[in-house]
Amino acid sequence: MEIPRVKVAVIGGSALSGSGFPGEFDGVEVIEDGLEYSTPFGPTAPFTHARLEGVEFLFVPFHGITPKIRNTIPDSASERVFYVLMKAGVKKILGCALCGSTNRLLDPGDVIIPDGFVDYTTRRAQSLTRSLIEKGIQVEPVMYRLHQPFCPELSRLLTEASLEAGFQRVFRRGVVGVSEGPRLESPSEIQIRYTNQGIDVVTMNLIPEVIFAREIGACYATLQLVSNYGEGLVSEEWEGPEVFKEFQERWRRHVAEAILRALRRINPDYEGCGCGKHRWRAIFP
Numbered sequence: 001m002e003i004p005r006v007k008v009a010v011i012g013g014s015a016l017s018g019s020g021f022p023g024e025f026d027g028v029e030v031i032e033d034g035l036e037y038s039t040p041f042g043p044t045a046p047f048t049h050a051r052l053e054g055v056e057f058l059f060v061p062f063h064g065i066t067p068k069i070r071n072t073i074p075d076s077a078s079e080r081v082f083y084v085l086m087k088a089g090v091k092k093i094l095g096c097a098l099c100g101s102t103n104r105l106l107d108p109g110d111v112i113i114p115d116g117f118v119d120y121t122t123r124r125a126q127s128l129t130r131s132l133i134e135k136g137i138q139v140e141p142v143m144y145r146l147h148q149p150f151c152p153e154l155s156r157l158l159t160e161a162s163l164e165a166g167f168q169r170v171f172r173r174g175v176v177g178v179s180e181g182p183r184l185e186s187p188s189e190i191q192i193r194y195t196n197q198g199i200d201v202v203t204m205n206l207i208p209e210v211i212f213a214r215e216i217g218a219c220y221a222t223l224q225l226v227s228n229y230g231e232g233l234v235s236e237e238w239e240g241p242e243v244f245k246e247f248q249e250r251w252r253r254h255v256a257e258a259i260l261r262a263l264r265r266i267n268p269d270y271e272g273c274g275c276g277k278h279r280w281r282a283i284f285p
C-alpha cells in the first residue's frame with residue numbers, strides 16, 4: 001500500500017481512545033481508513049488518512065500499539081509509525097497522552113503542554129535511522145539537538161485550543177518523566193524519581209515520539225492530560241480502574257476537540273519556529 005504525501009500527522013494516545021476521532025467530528029473528511037502500511041519493522045497499526053479544511057493529515061491511534069505490536073524494541077510501534085511519517089514527508093506532529101501528576105499542584109483534568117522531558121525508559125528505540133541501517137536500509141544518519149524538544153508554535157496552538165475545548169487549567173510548560181511501564185509506579189518511585197527531581201507528570205508513551213519527530217525533521221507538540229495523582233502524592237485514595245475509565249470517557253471528546261482546533265490552525269509549511277534547524281548529517285554512521 002502506497003504511503004500518501006502528507007505534511008501533518010496526529011498520534012493518538014489513551015486520552016483520545018474511543019472519542020471517534022477523526023471521522024466522527026464536523027469538518028473532517030475521511031479519505032481512507034484502516035490503512036496498514038508495510039515497513040521494514042513489519043506492518044503498522046491501521047492509519048486513517050483524512051482531510052480537515054483542505055489540509056490532509058494521517059492519524060494513528062494509541063501510538064501505533066496493538067495487541068501484536070508493542071512499544072518496545074525490536075520492531076516497536078514507534079519505529080513502524082515514524083517510518084510511515086518519514087516516507088509521507090510529515091512536518092508537523094501532534095501527540096496526546098494521559099499522565100499521572102508528580103507535582104502536588106496538579107489535579108486530574110489539568111492539561112500540560114510540556115516544554116521538557118526526562119527519559120526513564122529502558123526498552124525503547126533511540127534512533128530511527130540506526131534501526132533502519134540495522135535492517136540494511138540505506139538512509140542518511142542524522143544527529144540532532146534537543147534544546148527545544150517541543151515545537152513552541154505547535155505548543156502555542158495546543159494551549160489555545162485546549163482552553164477553547166473546555167479545559168479549565170492549561171499549563172504551557174512542564175516536565176514529563178517517561179516511564180517504561182507497563183506497570184504504574186510505587187509511591188517511593190513517584191517521590192524519589194519524579195517529584196524530587198522536579199518532574200511534573202509521568203507518562204509511558206512520549207518516548208521515542210518526541211525524538212523521532214526531530215530525527216525526521218518534523219515539529220512535535222503534545223497535550224498531556226492528568227488522569228490521576230501519582231501514587232502517594234496526595235492523601236486521596238486511588239479509586240481504581242472504574243474511576244479511571246469514567247475519567248477517560250468524560251474527557252476524550254474534549255481532547256479530540258482540542259486536537260482538531262489546533263489542526264485547523266497549523267500552517268504545514270511554517271518554519272519560523274526553527275525546529276528543523278536542529279538536525280544535521282552525522283559524521284559517524
Ligand SMILES: [Zn+2]
Pocket residue numbers: 151152153154218219220273274275276
Ligand atoms: Zn516547530
